[in-house]
Amino acid sequence: MRISILYGQGLALLALAGCRLTSTEVEPALPTGRFNSSSTVVYRANGSPVVANNSADIGTFIVALFGAKLPVTATLAGDSTLTIRAIDSRNQPDGYPQHDLTLQVSKFRGSGTYALQVGRYYSGTMYQEYAATPTGLVAQAPQSPIAGAVNQLTITAWDPAQRTLQGTFELLAVAPSNAQLTTAITAGSLDVDVE
Amino acid sequence: MKHLYLLLCLLPLGSLAQNAPAWGGGVGVGNGVEVHAGRQQRGWLALARVRYRWWRPGSGPGSSFLDDVNTKSRQLEVAAMAGYGVPLGRTLLYGGTGLSYLYGRHLGDCRYTAAYSGLVGSRTYYYAYRDYQALGLPLEIGWLSPPRQQARLGLAFQANFNPERTLFGGMLTLWLGHFGDTVTP
Numbered sequence: 001m002r003i004s005i006l007y008g009q010g011l012a013l014l015a016l017a018g019c020r021l022t023s024t025e026v027e028p029a030l031p032t033g034r035f036n037s038s039s040t041v042v043y044r045a046n047g048s049p050v051v052a053n054n055s056a057d058i059g060t061f062i063v064a065l066f067g068a069k070l071p072v073t074a075t076l077a078g079d080s081t082l083t084i085r086a087i088d089s090r091n092q093p094d095g096y097p098q099h100d101l102t103l104q105v106s107k108f109r110g111s112g113t114y115a116l117q118v119g120r121y122y123s124g125t126m127y128q129e130y131a132a133t134p135t136g137l138v139a140q141a142p143q144s145p146i147a148g149a150v151n152q153l154t155i156t157a158w159d160p161a162q163r164t165l166q167g168t169f170e171l172l173a174v175a176p177s178n179a180q181l182t183t184a185i186t187a188g189s190l191d192v193d194v195e
Numbered sequence: 196m197k198h199l200y201l202l203l204c205l206l207p208l209g210s211l212a213q214n215a216p217a218w219g220g221g222v223g224v225g226n227g228v229e230v231h232a233g234r235q236q237r238g239w240l241a242l243a244r245v246r247y248r249w250w251r252p253g254s255g256p257g258s259s260f261l262d263d264v265n266t267k268s269r270q271l272e273v274a275a276m277a278g279y280g281v282p283l284g285r286t287l288l289y290g291g292t293g294l295s296y297l298y299g300r301h302l303g304d305c306r307y308t309a310a311y312s313g314l315v316g317s318r319t320y321y322y323a324y325r326d327y328q329a330l331g332l333p334l335e336i337g338w339l340s341p342p343r344q345q346a347r348l349g350l351a352f353q354a355n356f357n358p359e360r361t362l363f364g365g366m367l368t369l370w371l372g373h374f375g376d377t378v379t380p
Contacts, residue, residue: 017332028321057316091308093256
């Protein structure tokens with residue numbers, strides 16, 4: 001009798017010990033504003049977070065001597081064409097996909113909402129991903145904004161004296177050569193220095 | 196004569212005292228840190244431990260000691276156990292099991308990294324993770340050294356079986372008090 005009670009208590013203990021009380025999956029939040037006090041562009045590509053920001057160290061100093069550009073650049077051309085490019089290749093560890101995003105608007109005049117300019121192949125607004133494979137990174141086909149989708153850049157702050165720019169963006173891109181390859185760029189946010 | 200009578204009266208109390216519960220408590224370090232307490236009567240033991248353990252990714256981004264990660268895997272365990280101890284000379288070999296409450300975090304995949312400036316630069320790896328609470332089955336098998344000034348050093352092998360993150364580990368323990376003293380060969 002006593003053994004069966006002990007046996008029952010043991011079974012009850014084992015059953016209790018297998019209990020999951022709560023379980024919550026937590027995704028890291030995207031950074032807001034400037035990261036490392038430098039030009040920063042963040043967004044989600046099909047839900048996956050992407051962070052590109054500039055940083056300086058002895059390695060970047062050496063490669064800059066050979067003309068390497070910073071991961072995040074913003075230029076304002078004479079004809080008021082604003083181009084922002086963000087590559088996270090310097091941030092990503094080996095074996096992880098890398099992302100190359102170019103946002104371009106024409107007739108830039110400060111704060112406001114702009115339609116992203118669709119250029120020709122490899123120009124204008126463009127998104128390209130480099131997939132990680134066992135043999136290294138493989139470039140996927142470049143993607144351009146889909147006509148009719150919400151493809152826009154909203155400039156929330158522009159300081160012409162300091163040449164700093166802040167804003168948000170979103171777009172839906174597709175590869176002209178492969179209609180199956182689409183990417184939704186959401187929750188985009190930028191805080192950059194304009195050259 | 197009066198003293199002999201008193202002695203005869205106290206003798207049973209003395210034997211009762213030998214069976215009185217012995218208490219002890221202390222700390223442990225090893226695969227984590229812990230505080231523990233125990234109550235022992237004859238060979239039967241009641242044990243409690245609160246253990247905190249944390250660790251970085253085992254491989255991939257952030258696994259190096261010098262890497263920064265946004266958070267680490269961790270587990271807080273509050274366990275109550277019952278067990279039995281047997282003397283081994285003046286030392287004590289014991290084991291116990293029971294029920295534990297676990298509050299923890301377990302890292303998933305690396306989501307993104309951010310670069311910092313500096314002479315050599317640095318990166319912080321941001322991981323997704325799972326927060327959980329669960330009940331587990333704790334297990335402890337340990338050995339306590341002979342007592343010296345109400346203190347014992349010990350070694351404990353610990354495990355916790357649970358649906359979220361089963362952990363095994365070793366702990367170097369320090370026990371203060373009389374825990375283990377009434378188990379005599």
